[in-house]
Amino acid sequence: MLNSDLAKIFYEIADILEMQHVQWKPAAYRKAARAIESLPEDVADVFKKKGVEGLKEISGVGEGLAAKIVEYLTTKRIKEYDELKKKIPRHLSILIDIPGLGPKHAELLHKKLGINNIEDLKKAIAAHKLAKLSGFGAKSEENIAKGLELFAQGTARTLLGTALPIAEALIMQIKQVKGIGNIEVAGSVRRRKETIGDIDILVTAKDPKPIMERFTHLPDVKRIMAQGPTKSSILLKNNLQVDCRVLEEKSYGAALNYFTGSKEHNIVLREIAIKKGFKLSEYGLFNRKTNAFVAGRTEEEVYKKLGLPYIPPELRENAGEIEAARQGKLPVLVEEKDLKGDLHMHTTYSDGNNSTEEMIKAAIARGYEYIAITDHSPSVHIAHGMTEKRLVKQLAEIEKLQKKYKDITILAGSEVDILPNGSMDYSDKILKRLDWVIGSVHSAFKMPRDKMTRRICKAMENPYVRVIGHPSGRLMGKREPYDVDMKAVFQMAKKTGTFLEIDSQPPRLDLKDVHIRAAIDAGVTLVIDSDAHDVNQLRFISLGLMTARRGWATKKDIANCLPLDKFLKLKK
Ligand SMILES: [Zn+2]
Ligand SMILES: [Zn+2]
Structure with missing residues (x-):
């Protein structure tokens, strides 16, 4: 739990330094923050076991940052952070957390409209004061209002x-x-x-x-x-x-069922119980006439007495699972052990924390048969997208590493930007050389629906694009999904044999559960990817897997559940 607290401080230090136009340091703090929040072990335990040397094994943590971590672990404070915070006005530290409102705009709102906090901002928006302010306008007022909504959602859940x-x-x-x-x-x-x-x-x-x-x-x-x-x-x-x-042991299953929910699922279960002459509560299943205890020790026995097979918790949303259970048509949900590879990860060639070799070694340790290395294309400046020249250099390195690591098949890939007009950020000539191309939208998010739909569909028509990365583009709590006709995307994916991704980064989980189910119904095959930017983020794939299960996915719906030989045959 400490890891996320410490990472948050490092991210804030980076933000403040950036506001002061300090070079390099913000990036260093962010890199370390990401490595720390991805760490499977508590950073305090790392320090206890291995001391400062252990901390320096964390990617992005050198002598200086290790000292900061030790300072935090021993004093619960970081002096530099306290001092930096004193230097920036309080209104800024509150306002810059709102999506869509950077430090520059926050400062302007403070100066021109005297906005010091979120309440002030809400009032100013209600009175349309931002719309009239030069440098803002109606559109940006609307965006900031949306940002406020996202901010409220993000803090509530x-x-x-x-x-x-x-x-x-x-x-x-x-x-x-x-x-x-x-x-x-x-x-x-x-x-x-x-x-x-x-x-x-x-x-x-x-x-x-x-x-x-x-x-x-x-x-x-x-x-x-x-x-x-x-x-x-x-x-x-x-x-x-x-x-x-x-x-009590006796009612554990009934209570687990009751407190797992969802409410809607439980309401239907209680109705079924009544029809069968029972009464279902958190204490158990009882005979309605005699009040005698019928079942409750396990969830399985409760479902059985109701005439149903066990329903996995991920499906309990009253979204057709009870009918499916009754008819013996519950899907056999995909499991973590079914995953044979991970097809989306970054290295230090773009914005990852670890080298290509380190990512390969970590993937071998997870027992994968195959992986794809997929760094960013040049348009993503913020993520150090690679020029064609650097990509070629990485391809040569991957070829060398493949000879060294024979236990795993390394697909040389790229996460290539889908440009606003739907063309790809690398030439076909270079795409042709790659084993695995992800097409992703990372820019011009605010296009109108028809244009955005055409943009993504056009990318799927490119013969080299195998999969669309994080198809809706949402970042929960930070950015709305872009406006796109998902139905049209599913149809085009089916028609062109393009996969759609379930990206497992915690704020993404994209496709989301209902989209996964709709995509499968439309006959689309999916892939589950970690989109790891650090060796410790490869395990995030379990979050994507959970989301896939909520989307009723079975292992035959997921391409990277196939063993290597069958997977490689899935050519477009
Ligand atoms: Zn991406
Ligand atoms: Zn990515």
């Missing part, structure tokens, strides 16, 4: 990629109490929803007291919201609320 590791860490800590039977996270985290409101943890134990004690005294508790004999709520330091309930 937490990304699955943030919440899940926190839930797992909390469970590990609570598990240390003796006498625990079952322990599991319920709620939307268990359903793997892309964002979650709070975390629900269910536990079985004979004596709830020590569990409630441990739970309310976890190291990251900011405030105890409620403490009872079998149920307590805490607020973590990062403002996430967590509830913990201790249950």
Whole structure:
């Protein structure tokens, strides 16, 4: 949990330094921030085990930044950060977090309209004061209003990629109490929803007291919201609320079902129960006449008594899963072990943290049969997109590395920009030399719907483009998806045999669950990619996999579930 706190400080330092027009340092801070937030191990544990040398093994962390981390671990502060914060006015530090409002505009709003905080900004927008201000206008007022909305959503809900590791860490800590039977996270985290409101943890134990004690005294508790004999709520330091309930073994399955939801799914289950002469609650399934206990120990037995097979939590949205279960037509959902490769990752050739060789070694360690190395094309300046010359150099390096690492097949690829007119950022001549081409939109996001649809469809008609990366372009909490006719995209993907990607970066999860299901229904084949920018981000692929499961995907819907020989045969 500390990792995300520390990364946040590093990102903020980078922002402030950038405002002061400091060169290089912001990029260095951001690189380290990304490596730290991707780290599977708590940075404090790394320091405990291996000292400063261990910290320096983190990509982007040299002597100077390692010292900052040690300072934070030992004093809970970073002096440079405190001093930088003093230098920038408070209104700026609040306003620059709003998507679409950079430091320059924030300063202007402060000077011209006296806007100091979010409330001021809301009022000014309501009175259309920005629209009349030179340098702004109606369009940019609208964008900032949208940014405010996104900001509010982002602070109200937490990304699955943030919440899940926190839930797992909390469970590990609570598990240390003796006498625990079952322990599991319920709620939307268990359903793997892309964002979650709070975390629900269910536990079985004979004596709830020590569990409630441990739970309310976890190291990251900011405030105890409620403490009872079998149920307590805490607020973590990062403002996430967590509830913990201790249950009897006998009703654990019924409670897990009840607290996993969704509400809509549970309503239908209760109706089925009534029709069968039962009553279903968080305590179990009971005979309606005699009140005798019928089932409740496991979810499986509850579903069975209702005449249904077990329904995986990811499907419990009352979106047709109960009918499918009744008819024996539930999909056999794709699993992590089915993934044979990862087809989207970056290296230091563009904006990744690790070398090509380091990424290959990390992929081998994950047991993949194949990967694609896919750095950015030249148009993405911000991500150090590669010129054709540098790409050719990387191709030669990959060829050499392939000879050295025979256990894995390395596809030489690229994530190539789809330019606003739908043409590709590299010439066909160079695309032809690549084993794997991802076409992605990284610019001109605000095109009208028909133009954006044509742009993406045209890219799919290019014979070398194998897959469309993050097809909707959304960044949850930061950027809306671009306006595109997904149905038309699915049709063109089917027609041209182009894959669509499920990008696993935590704020992306793009395609999202409902789009995945619609794409599969339209006959489109998908790929699940990590889009890793660091060796430690390869594991993000599990988030994309969870999203695929929410989209009813089976392993035959996912191209990178195929073994290498069959995958290579999937030519366009
Ligand atoms: Zn991209
Ligand atoms: Zn990428």
